[in-house]
Amino acid sequence: MEFPDTPTTVSRRCFLGGCAATALATGTALSAGTAAAAESQPCGKLPPGTFLAKKADVPLNGGVVVYFDDETSVVVAQPKKGTYTAFDAKCTHLGCMCSEVDNNLIICWCHDSRFSSVDGKRKTGPAKKPLPQIKTKIKGDDIVVA
Template identity: 50%
Template sequence: MSGSQREPRTVCRRTVVAAVGGAGLAVALTACGSDDEPSGSGKKDAGSTEAGTTGDTSGGTADGGKVLAKVADIPEGGGKVVGDVVITQPVKGEFKAFSAKCTHQGCSVRSVADNVIVCPCHDSRFDASDGSVKGGPAPRPLPPTAVRQEGDSIVLA
């Protein structure tokens, strides 16, 4: 063999499988977020909407509160995720809001039904009236977010 040619290098199957498995694990761990991330990390604008949600986030009110949703869009005993906030109506006419970021590993909660907020990542469940943990691995309640009803809208307070 001449000095300018090299023999082809053989890669062991075990090396390829280990590399691909390690990359997959990194992606899976990243998908759940991190407890180290501050809740106001700015990853999403509070006015952005999650899949399956629609909300009038186009403006504010006369005194500066940002419109998150219409009152009619928040069902009694249920709620709606709007960006980084989950808005609930535990009893008729009473609106509550919490961070939509699960306290377990930072996934976004996705649904509210029967006065329970549910995180789909590891099935953590929170009380829709106060954000307290009802089940699952979440270690702390969802932090409250100040909102108020202004006419037919729910706005940031």
């Protein structure tokens, strides 16, 4: 399956469907004795300069989830006016994709883990580790990987 060179912003409904599939796959992997799926790794595959989002598309106290491929999704948030943060969207609990940002919380609906959009730290839920942060910079009106 081929994926476009540019990311696609995915709706909550689409991500929830993908989350269910990820949970099923993760459960299968864990039952086979492989806990690797539970570990979230930063999106190291994204080279510097990779476009993440337009500043105008990232709401204040909210954010967007950007989908690159089956393994790489990024949450881009604006926790305060003019400040943008980005995190690997893979939940550190069991590897489901976080699918929403609301009131400065990044939400994984699989098991209701919630993370701060300021620093990625776990706020509630079964996840114990923070979301890995992705360094960003502003390039004109774009938010890109630093």
